[in-house]
Amino acid sequence: MKILHLAMHEGSGAGHAASRLHLGLLKEKADSSMLVMQKGSEYQSVVKLDKQTVLFKKLQAKLFGSILSQSFGRKTTFSINATPSLIKNRIKNFNASIINLHWVGWEYLKIEDLKNFKVPLVWTLQDMWPFTGGCHYNQECDRYTNSCGACPQLRSGQESDLSRWVWQRKAKAWKHLNLTIVAPSSWMADCASSSSLFRNRRVEVIPFCLDTEKFQPINQQESRHSLNLPQDKKLILFGALSATQDKRKGFHLLLPALQSLSKSGWHDQIELVVFGSSQPEKPVDLGFKAHYLGQLNEPLSLRRAYSAADVMIVPSIQESFGQTASESLACGTPVVAFKATGLKDIVDHQKNGYLVHPFDIDDLAKGIAWVLEDEERHSTLRIEARQKAEQEFALERQASRYLSLYAEILEKDKCQK
Template sequence: MKVTLINTADAGGGAPAACMRLLKALVQNGVDVTMAVQQRLTTEQRVTTTTGKRIAKANFLLERLPFIAFEERDKSVRFAFSPANSGSNILDHPAIQEAEILHLHWTNSGYLSIKNLQQLLQLGKPVVWTLHDMWAFTGGCHYSNGCDHFVNQCGNCWMLRRPKTNDLSHKVWQRKFAMLQSAQNLTIVSCSNWLGNVSRGSGLLGSRPTVAIPNPIDVDTFSPKDKIAVRKKWGIDTDANIILFGAANINDRRKGIIYLVEALHLLKQQTGDAPVQMVIFGKNKHFDTATLPFKVKELSIINAESDLAEIYSAADVFVSPSLEDNLPNMIMESLACGTPVAAFNSGGIPDLIDHQQNGYLAEYKSAADLAAGIRHLLFSEDNVGLSISARQKVLENFTNNKVAKQYIDLYNSIL
């Protein structure tokens, strides 16, 4: 079979990373697969660009600027809502023409408009659409923040400057509804059980066949490293208890850093003078690490997977106070490196964390319970057992071979 994965880029975020990992997993399992992108950032030979750089930049601006000028409520939602009104027709590209199966992933930021998606659906080829967030079944938001208007036809959107019944979210929802009428052979894949259940309850995708298949991970790259050696390499205290936090954008509302700050202050009250160091990585423009009660080592943006594996291995616990997430790559990466994770019991996170076995599932938005979870993992008498269980969870569920087989079975079933 010949499969083309379609994603806006091949690096630079959670969805590109997951899509690239799937590409490699499928190749390892004998699938003839190509990845079609708007922006190529890696040297992977099986990745092909379908759009020129000037056109890509123009499409990005044509989508963003009208939203910012007329629809955006405030800067906090600037990239949290995508109207998908501008994009490129990629029908004539060889990667599309030659494919037996088209496999959509994340196509926003001016890559494919709703019209362009409809063009692909009208080709008559089987289409698989892996959901990396909620966008496919909402009126434009990537995560709804508890809003359930997508169950019907959206409208009165809290992200918009002037929410009303027939606002932009309702119009986008209607355009997607019209688009989906062309989809005769469309299968939805959710990376987590949570997102699959939400999609099944939506007005747009509720009637579509939906299966849950997780993202894969390379368990050779993401594996436990010598803790003392990597701490020395990265300038991390070899004698302290290490708490790790990372995010693509630390200031993103969804990543819940306000709860992390509160939890760490509570933890400090409970642990007194115990030697604890905080390690943080990711894009950080505004967060003042001086507000944290522990000594902080800030590592900025880490791109290389080998470096990430070392940093996870250096920690005693990884903390993910995310408020809305599908199947977070960072949690899976940490577990694969044998580092247990404390996180809120939300979204797809319970697919990864088994409470008090390989991590701690804290009560949603409870900084006190998150602090209790960090403390439990940080000072556990069974650190070795937690580490083994963390790694084992990934080996049993998320390896390249296991995930690739699920997709190959799906491909065969729809051809």
């Protein structure tokens, strides 16, 4: 069995999820390769596209991003994948038995090219784009359950708009694909199953994995010392890519919760730690002193940040899974998150963290306080957090589940030929 993973990059949450699965399969002695546009590791099994192709794809993505922004009056995360992929021959050279698709937006892979792959396909859902008319998260729109059109993210009132065109291309090109869907959470699986594009597809749930040896607890005092953080405070951690700018990450909900918590008697006991964002020129009043760590890309620096904290807050409005939450649990740090979307599968309420009623700011403040206010309970939460990560998210466990799925798909494909 030769496995090929297609992903735009190794970085960001989606890229990390794809590369972690790939490395987990390698640890299980599987023949696994990965083809990316942007490479960040030194692994020979991860192959980067040639410079000319990468440059061309970046120009395509920039052009279409500019057109969309100008056409709809704002920057929007929307992929139409209409330009030639230019990677058909590269894919053929891998001679793969099965191809696993990951995040392939922003013109990395043309929609119509999937039907040219003559092997079974598995699509690991990093977001909602595979079953929408172009958006990566639907926000509050349910039109992907029909045929899109009149897209609110495009500020469109027309049924036959860009989103309907993208949806129609997907429906036509993917109708006869040998395609299996893997969702990282039960919420994402439900969304895929209710979509008009994947309603009749097989959908499996396999959580994203992580290396529980790279992500494990470090002594809290040593972690704080290495990051120049105070030893005598309760530390609240919040972090994501563009942590304070991306509305989907929920900083606008965390802010009033922190301000409320500060006024309730915690002001001198707590400080905030933020990664994924640098200190703004004009900092807002968070209610507590804040330490900005900037971008943390290496597992060790992330591990230190998680281990230094007393609680991790993941106030995202929508997440396909929520890898900062699973990483935090692996480092023994309880997580507070909304009881919504993919995070429901990671956090067990009052066992390894606290699940907040969506999207209740008062309950968010209450959940943070609940985790911090009892030392004995906090110690138990830390133990349970690490155990959840070892039992559910370890590389070996997920790689084994994927290998079983691949084998089943290939056997079925063999019998049908």
